[in-house]
Amino acid sequence: MIDHQFTLKLKHWLEEKEHTEHQDIIEGAMMLLQLNKNQAMFNTIVRRPERFVEKIKYELNKFLPMRLAKMTLADVKELDDEITPVITAAIEAEPEDNTTKIDDEKILPLRGGKRTDHDNLPVEIQNIWGHNADRWKKIKEAFNTCKALEKVCDRFEYLMILKDLWYKYKADFDIYDSYVVPSDNSENKEANSTNDPLKAAKNIGNARSYISKNIDKLIALQHTSEDPTAGENAMIDYQNLRKKMYDRVLVITANGEVIGEEVLSKLSEAGIEMNSNDEQEEPDSESSKSAQ
Structure with a gap:
């Protein structure tokens, strides 16, 4: 259980510009002892506390982000046990020759190689x-840094990075794998793009409306899912809505329509990466008139 008053006290102490008074320094040392349980370090500090002000600040600063995230050492250890074995297994299973290949040829964990129909997928799905090839590099970099750190408080920052990258990596490959390339008579084609101007306008309007109504909710769900104290359901709720939003984005782009910069910015904030408008295909004048 997190003592919020203690966290505020810790934060306030670290925000003070100077610590010159003996009792003030001892207060910092006492907080450090409460956090790291290192009696030997505390005994050394109290002999000549003025010499160890920077050491106290350095050690306390390791704990502050964890405390602000409302996590105890036990919580961080639990996160470590959750994420580290999974990524360890993924790295160990990666082919050794991956390092010599370009991204397009790599075998990525959870997916293997590219889909055989990759070139037929919408640009956003391609x-x-x-994105995931880049994420995988970052995952390995953060993992190797984290692995070299022994103290739980030191590992916290990198464990949080790993959690965020890994779950986004998994979720995006779920979207990549589950996308069905529409055939001429499929419902998916009718939902995404159509030659019927009225249906196209209706589909686009519905998609824009859905995005507008749910974008703030998706951002809120993402923030909740990133809270270390949130349960697994928070991540599931976020990923489910994220996929539905992604589907609506595809409806708009498949019909050659442009998504506004403000919406693009919010989509990015919500974890949906899109091309900027200068990279989006502008609709021709006829289709634009039909879709209005």
Whole structure:
């Protein structure tokens, strides 16, 4: 159970510009002892506390982000046990020759190689491969840094990075794998793009309306899912809505329509990476008139 008053006290102490009074320094040392349980370090500090002000600040600053995230050492250890074995297994299973391949040829964990129909996918779905190839590099970098750190408080920052990257990596490959390339008579084609101007306008309007109504909710769900104290259901709720939003984005782009910069910015904030408008295909004048 997190003592919020203690966290505020810790934060306030670290925000003070100077610590010159003996009792003030001892107060910092006492907080450090409460956090790291290192009696030997405390005994050394109290002999000549003025010499160890920077050491106290350095050690306390390791704990502050964890405390602000409302996590105890036990919570961080639980996060470590959740994420580290999974990523360890993924790294160990990666082919050794991956390092010599370009991103397009790599075998990525959870997916293997690209889909055989990759070139027939919408650009937004194709881009998932590149995004995840980049994420995988970042995952390995953060993992190797984290692995070299022994203290739980030191590992916290990198464990949080790993959790965020790994779950986004998984979720995006779920979207990549589950996307069905529409055939001429499929319902998916009718939902995404159509030659019927009235249906196209209706589909686009419905998609824009859905995005507008749910974008703030998706951002809120993302923030909740990133809270270390949130349960697994928070991540599931976020990913479910994220996929539905992604589907609506595809409806708009498949019909050659442009998504506004403000919406693009919010989509990015919500974890949906899109091309900027200068990279989006502008609709021709006829289709634009039909979709209005």
